[in-house]
Amino acid sequence: MAEAEFSRVIIKLSGEVLSGNQEYGIDPEFINSVAQEIKEVNETEVEVAIVVGGGNIFRGVAGSAKGMDRGTADYMGMLATVINALALQDALEKLEIETRVQTAIAMREVAEPYIRRRAIRHLEKGRIVIFGAGTGNPFFSTDTTAALRAAEIDADAILMAKNVDGVYDSDPVENPDAVKFKELNYIDVINRGLGVMDSTAVSLCMDNEIPIIVFGLKEMENIKKVVTGKEIGTFVR
Ligand code: UDP
Numbered sequence: 001m002a003e004a005e006f007s008r009v010i011i012k013l014s015g016e017v018l019s020g021n022q023e024y025g026i027d028p029e030f031i032n033s034v035a036q037e038i039k040e041v042n043e044t045e046v047e048v049a050i051v052v053g054g055g056n057i058f059r060g061v062a063g064s065a066k067g068m069d070r071g072t073a074d075y076m077g078m079l080a081t082v083i084n085a086l087a088l089q090d091a092l093e094k095l096e097i098e099t100r101v102q103t104a105i106a107m108r109e110v111a112e113p114y115i116r117r118r119a120i121r122h123l124e125k126g127r128i129v130i131f132g133a134g135t136g137n138p139f140f141s142t143d144t145t146a147a148l149r150a151a152e153i154d155a156d157a158i159l160m161a162k163n164v165d166g167v168y169d170s171d172p173v174e175n176p177d178a179v180k181f182k183e184l185n186y187i188d189v190i191n192r193g194l195g196v197m198d199s200t201a202v203s204l205c206m207d208n209e210i211p212i213i214v215f216g217l218k219e220m221e222n223i224k225k226v227v228t229g230k231e232i233g234t235f236v237r
Pocket residue numbers: 013014015016052053054055056058059060061073074075076077078079080081133134135136137138139140141142143145
């Protein structure tokens with residue numbers, strides 16, 4: 001395998017990605033193929049931590065739009081991310097990859113609590129660490145979690161795995177003439193409201209100079225390509 005570009009990365013897997021071709025929930029077949037890709041990266045020297053979303057199960061904003069208390073709905077969303085984290089851990093462990101789930105909301109029967117130094121130690125030992133339950137705070141997103149954890153564990157980049165293969169100037173599903181950006185800077189992403197991450201997450205990346213690479217997960221081996229410095233998707237810095 002080609003030489004790695006990074007030594008430690010955070011991969012952000014949105015809930016949408018984990019649902020594969022389904023409208024809702026987890027697609028086990030797809031999660032297994034993602035796990036296989038992560039295994040290939042794990043076989044290199046690159047240390048991998050993963051932040052999982054929960055949008056395939058529940059989103060706080062959707063709950064509050066239907067009249068729920070936003071804080072309560074967000075806690076439900078954070079619990080949804082733990083379900084995804086356990087599913088991904090299961091798929092990785094079936095491939096004999098040592099994996100630890102750490103949650104920002106303590107649930108010690110299910111997973112370790114998030115402890116920064118312990119997460120770093122796991123990574124140094126070659127284990128994959130999956131961060132569940134977001135930041136543990138309502139009104140935030142798992143994109144912000146990825147930015148926060150990346151800063152905390154000193155990751156070299158955030159790899160944003162999406163259903164689309166990069167960032168476009170308009171929605172490529174609705175506009176066949178949409179143009180894909182190869183590179184962007186943080187301020188452009190914020191000012192133009194481009195769908196990379198929410199603005200809180202992008203600001204955190206900007207302040208801590210953490211590059212973001214947005215790429216599509218539908219094509220196989222893309223995670224490996226990004227880690228080895230192949231120019232796919234959109235690079236935000
Ligand atoms: N969430 C939260 N605080 C966090 C992270 C997530 O309240 O720090 C909640 C929020 O309700 C969010 C849900 O968890 O809608 C699922 O996360 P997200 O929408 O970021 O998942 P994704 O879009 O990546 O699937």
